[in-house]
Amino acid sequence: MAEWGRGQNGSGVEDMLDVENKRMADSLASKVTRLKSLALDIDKDAEEQNRYLDGMDSDFMSVTGLLTGSVKRFSTMTRSGRDNRKLLCSVSAGLIVVFFILYYLVSRAGT
Numbered sequence: 001m002a003e004w005g006r007g008q009n010g011s012g013v014e015d016m017l018d019v020e021n022k023r024m025a026d027s028l029a030s031k032v033t034r035l036k037s038l039a040l041d042i043d044k045d046a047e048e049q050n051r052y053l054d055g056m057d058s059d060f061m062s063v064t065g066l067l068t069g070s071v072k073r074f075s076t077m078t079r080s081g082r083d084n085r086k087l088l089c090s091v092s093a094g095l096i097v098v099f100f101i102l103y104y105l106v107s108r109a110g111t
Contacts, residue, residue: 077084 078088
């Protein structure tokens with residue numbers, strides 16, 4: 001390797017170092033550009049997921065309201081007379097049968 005600052009070799013070494021520095025600066029610039037692009041993609045993806053979760057939140061709130069109303073009606077029906085209790089047992093048994101039928105169909109479709 002040439003010694004620093006001696007005659008023509010010193011100038012050649014400086015030129016070599018300058019070329020190497022430019023090459024490394026270009027490489028660094030391309031890496032920074034890729035990282036910036038990646039960061040922007042991550043930001044865009046996070047915003048999309050936040051919108052999706054906000055939509056799910058409102059959907060869950062509406063389902064909660066629907067279920068609350070159903071539970072209130074169900075409770076009112078159970079508090080009433082014996083005739084409604086027979087109806088309640090019939091409806092409950094029907095729901096259980098429907099659940100098992102759906103479970104069977106879903107498990108059958110999965111295989």
